[in-house]
Amino acid sequence: MRRMLTQQSDEFYYVTVMNENYAQPAAPSGAREGILRGVYCLRNSPRGHARVRLLGSGTILREALAAAELLEADFGIASDVYSVTSFTELRREAMELGRAARLGAGRCRRGLSSSCPKMACRSLLRRTTSARCLT
Numbered sequence: 713m714r715r716m717l718t719q720q721s722d723e724f725y726y727v728t729v730m731n732e733n734y735a736q737p738a739a740p741s742g743a744r745e746g747i748l749r750g751v752y753c754l755r756n757s758p759r760g761h762a763r764v765r766l767l768g769s770g771t772i773l774r775e776a777l778a779a780a781e782l783l784e785a786d787f788g789i790a791s792d793v794y795s796v797t798s799f800t801e802l803r804r805e806a807m808e809l810g811r812a813a814r815l816g817a818g819r820c821r822r823g824l825s826s827s828c829p830k831m832a833c834r835s836l837l838r839r840t841t842s843a844r845c846l847t
Contacts (some may be wrong), residue, residue, distance in 0.1 A: 715828070715836075716814050720846045721765075730776065732771050735765040737754060737773070737777075737795075738845065739752070739753075740752070740753070740754065741783050746797075747795075747797050749795075749798075749801055749805075750796065750797055750798040750799070750800070750801030750805070751767065751794050751795065751796045751797065751798075751801075751802055752797070752815065753769075753792060753793075753794050753795060754773070754777075754793050755777065755792065755793040756779065756792050756814040757780070757784065757790035757791050758784075759788075759790035760786055760790060761790060762790045762791055763790050763791070763834060764783065764789055764790075764791050764792075764830070764831065765790055765791070765792045765793075765794060765830045765831075766780055766791055766792070766793050766794070766831050766833065767793075767794045767796050767831065767832040767833065768793060768794070768795060768833045769795070769796040769797075769799065769828060769832075769833075772833045773793075773795055773833075775785055775833060775835050776793050777793050778793070779833075780792070780793045799832075818836070
């Protein structure tokens with residue numbers, strides 16, 4: 713920042729500022745590829761095969777974890793939680809898969825392709841025309 717402001721250096725920094733102070737959950741072993749590709753499984757349901765998958769991003773990830781616990785404790789609904797590191801990457805892959813499906817060969821590579829419902833939660837909201845990308 714000093715180089716940018718005092719030395720007028722042409723540099724770019726991406727800074728995210730939030731109003732919550734919390735510990736970032738540790739990444740599970742083997743999650744590196746998923747982190748780089750946009751999503752990884754943070755928590756598998758202790759009840760076995762999930763009936764719902766919750767996708768969380770940023771500070772809302774903690775709420776997705778809390779929702780999974782509530783669904784399991786109060787309603788008996790097994791829930792997996794995925795941490796989304798890039799909705800942009802998910803959309804990009806969904807567009808590629810949609811094209812491949814139209815050509816006769818396409819398969820989701822992220823473990824999200826089961827028939828159970830998925831709910832994506834994020835704190836930054838914006839309108840999109842491709843909400844069907846996680847089906």
